[in-house]
Amino acid sequence: MTSKLKIFTFSIxxxxxxxLLSLPIATHAQSNxxxxxxxxxxxSKLYEPELNVDIPGVVFTDPIIDESQVNREGKNIAVDSQIxxxxxxxxxxxxxxxxIAAVLATLxxxxxxxxYMSSAGSQSRVKKGKEIIFGAITGLVLLMSxxxxxxxxxxxxxxxxxxxxxxxxxxxxDIPEEEEQNVVDGRxxxxxxxxxxxxxxxxxxxxxxxxxxxSLQKVATSLLEKGYVLGIASGYRPIQKQIALIxxxxxxxxxxxxxxPKENRPQTCILRHGARSCPHTTGRAIxxxxxxxxxxxxxxCIMMNDCIADKQACRNNPCQKAVIDLMIANEFCVLDSEPxxxxxxxxxxxxxx
Numbered sequence: 001m002t003s004k005l006k007i008f009t010f011s012i013x014x015x016x017x018x019x020l021l022s023l024p025i026a027t028h029a030q031s032n033x034x035x036x037x038x039x040x041x042x043x044s045k046l047y048e049p050e051l052n053v054d055i056p057g058v059v060f061t062d063p064i065i066d067e068s069q070v071n072r073e074g075k076n077i078a079v080d081s082q083i084x085x086x087x088x089x090x091x092x093x094x095x096x097x098x099x100i101a102a103v104l105a106t107l108x109x110x111x112x113x114x115x116y117m118s119s120a121g122s123q124s125r126v127k128k129g130k131e132i133i134f135g136a137i138t139g140l141v142l143l144m145s146x147x148x149x150x151x152x153x154x155x156x157x158x159x160x161x162x163x164x165x166x167x168x169x170x171x172x173x174d175i176p177e178e179e180e181q182n183v184v185d186g187r188x189x190x191x192x193x194x195x196x197x198x199x200x201x202x203x204x205x206x207x208x209x210x211x212x213x214x215s216l217q218k219v220a221t222s223l224l225e226k227g228y229v230l231g232i233a234s235g236y237r238p239i240q241k242q243i244a245l246i247x248x249x250x251x252x253x254x255x256x257x258x259x260x261p262k263e264n265r266p267q268t269c270i271l272r273h274g275a276r277s278c279p280h281t282t283g284r285a286i287x288x289x290x291x292x293x294x295x296x297x298x299x300x301c302i303m304m305n306d307c308i309a310d311k312q313a314c315r316n317n318p319c320q321k322a323v324i325d326l327m328i329a330n331e332f333c334v335l336d337s338e339p340x341x342x343x344x345x346x347x348x349x350x351x352x353x
Contacts, residue, residue, distance in 0.1 A: 049085055058092040060085050064162065084162035091160045101143060108136035192236055192283060199224040201231045201291050201298055208235035209283045212344055216286065219326045223290075226322045231291035231300060233340070236283040239275045246270060264305050267337055279347045286342045288327060290319030307339055314339045328353050 048060040064082040112132030119125035150157040191210040197217040220230040249268040250259040259270045269278035279285030290301040301319030327342045333351040335341035
């Protein structure tokens with residue numbers, strides 16, 4: 001009877017020893033949740049998961065955010081956020097599994113002990129009871145050995161830690177304004193005609209609406225009094241021609257958010273919203289230059305590359321300035337970024353009078 005009591009006592013001791021050794025796992029898993037949830041406009045609130053299958057012992061805590069990194073020196077920076085939910089979920093599964101194993105082992109030992117003590121001299125019952133008790137104790141020892149072995153190799157294997165995620169605040173991009181900002185009402189060009197008239201020089205065949213052509217003729221007449229010719233480089237463009245120009249001037253493809261001009265090339269309307277989104281494809285824009293005429297030898301007063309390099313010098317050039325002043329006097333606006341680009345009526349937000 002004494003030997004039976006020793007076996008039963010040893011079995012109960014093994015169960016409690018195993019449960020005691022499993023406590024550091026819970027301590028490690030919970031030790032990460034030491035900071036409060038930080039409320040800030042730069043960080044979207046995270047919602048704890050909802051389990052379809054409840055597991056006893058699952059307690060989700062709020063994410064942990066390093067408060068020392070938030071809005072430091074008034075700057076928006078990446079913030080390290082610790083999300084403990086997966087670690088807590090795994091810890092709950094592990095703990096629940098241990099509890100089930102402990103309960104099953106205890107029942108097995110009780111059954112084995114009952115068979116052993118009620119054997120009444122039956123060797124088969126004694127043998128069966130010993131086998132059940134030995135198997136239960138062996139299983140518990142293996143579980144404890146596995147935990148100790150993993151912890152010896154690397155304690156991170158048994159330490160369920162929160163996942164660290166960098167939460168990046170919203171960054172407002174300062175995207176340069178396009179050459180032709182879309183504020184159009186969507187109307188297609190009407191009454192398109194060829195630009196021509198006294199004291200008007202076109203670099204190639206240029207088209208525009210009749211009202212614009214009439215205004216250009218007035219500008220050319222006034223410009224003649226100042227000794228200059230009105231040079232028209234571009235007017236209404238079919239969409240195919242605009243696409244070709246985008247490919248020539250822009251790094252980005254037609255329909256992109258921005259042009260991203262190539263080196264020494266001007267901003268070009270990127271057709272972000274189709275043909276109705278660009279002044280030239282709606283017939284509202286003219287590219288005009290001042291031109292000198294010396295005995296039939298005509299030369300543009302200032303070249304486009306020079307204008308791109310120094311827009312203020314371009315505006316102050318007497319010849320180009322005369323064009324700008326007369327175009328504005330005839331109700332054209334001039335683009336801030338391109339002193340040769342004029343619109344009537346105004347379409348681009350950075351086109352001013």
